[in-house]
Amino acid sequence: MKAIALTRYGKPETLEELEMPIPALTDTQALVEMRASSINPADSLMRSGAILQGPMAEKYQVQLPIVLGFDVAGVVKQVGAKVRHFKPGDRVMGIVPMGSYKDYVAVEEDHLAVIPESLSFEEAGAAPAVALTAWQALFEHGNLQPGQRILIQAGAGGVGHAAVQLAKQHGAYVIATARDDNHDFVKGLGADEVIDYTKADFAAQIAKPVDIVLDTAMNPSTFGTAGLGPIGEKNYSVIKDAGTYVSVVAFASQFPQVRDIEAHFFEAQPNRADFEAIVRHMRENKLNIHVEEVYSFSAQGLYQAYRKSEGQSKRGKIVISRGSTSVADTRGKVDG
Incomplete structure (x- = not known):
């Protein structure tokens, strides 16, 4: 499968497209085909190497190459033996400790929630973290x-x-x-x-x-x-x-x-109950995640996305998508 990986710390251009094996599942995980993800501040801090000199360095003891990204929105393809709340074909959003910029992601059942058809993958991919x-x-x-x-x-x-x-x-x-x-x-x-x-x-x-x-x-x-x-x-x-x-x-x-x-x-602790409450708010238009811009799931797309994300005067989220690269159809209902 394709993955966009960090091969050395520094500029966004250090990200490269690599081939990696599809992750094996544990009994409590679901295999999600990634359709959209996003960029969070921790991604930028890890990519630049700044986080390794900061107070969070002990938490992130990693070896290059690494795949960045926390947010996941996509379709369940397979579930572990103990997974009870999801089945293949479910549209879901959730979060992983790190590594969502790839075709398939293994996600803990308790870190996922089903999303309605009314919610685009791009908006769902912007929301979790x-x-x-x-x-x-x-x-x-x-x-x-x-x-x-x-x-x-x-x-x-x-x-x-x-x-x-x-x-x-x-x-x-x-x-x-x-x-x-x-x-x-x-x-x-x-x-x-x-x-x-x-x-x-x-x-x-x-x-x-x-x-x-x-x-x-x-x-x-x-x-x-x-x-x-x-x-x-x-x-x-x-x-x-x-x-x-x-x-x-x-x-x-x-x-x-x-x-x-x-x-x-504090750092957020993923759990299905909170994600389900968030999805409910999004479905009822009580929470609209603003998608400022959408970039393609490619090395070039990620270069551009990080450059945009690390600029001034940001609004909402910058999204990485395997689908449309047009922002017009994926903005949240609240727009500036």
Whole structure:
């Protein structure tokens, strides 16, 4: 089968098309024919080699060549002996620890959910990592309640744009940060206020303390230090006493203990129940994953996708697809 593999760290052009064997299944896995995947920040950090010098390096002890990619959307072709919730022919989306940029992917049963015919593979391929992270950040770690005020950093990004929608659907008052050219997009997602962090001190623009900050904005100056940095410190300053700070980008093992603020970094934990809840929200148009652009499942397509993903002013997700390369038919219903 075809796989797009990282053969050396550095530029996107280090990705190459290779032939690899179709993965063997364990009893608890399903073999999924990949139709679409996407790019997440961790993919870019691994591709460049930056993650190997950072606080997450111990987790990613890998040898080249490696296949990147976490998100999977496709069709089940085979199931292991103990798989009970899926059968060949099911349309599914899910997540793998690493290695979705290939024709066939072995996925744990508990890391998958069936998707309806109304959901394109491209939108489903964009959703798993960002939607799961947003879901667990808000409802498991943030314990978001209706009527609470929440600041979501990087509201136009992958996790951020999903979180804005979910928080608003849950009845929260949503403040988000975004570049000026993304303000209409983020307001269209449901944000009550949008602050241009490039032109103003976001902390000074927030008139009333928030209950929760969800930080999804990767800061290159602090990545690898396991520290909060200036953005993290400002996040603390806008949280009310006994509020909550949830970070998916500050890899600190310990956070400052001030004003009884509960603060922590977390990584999303895949499970079928959460994925099914996310699919239900997507089916009911309560969550629309914005697909900014679609590129072909090829080495050249991935070069272009990474270049686009690592540029400025991103919205939603960049998708890799084995089908159409036209973005017009695969955008989410919420568009900027």
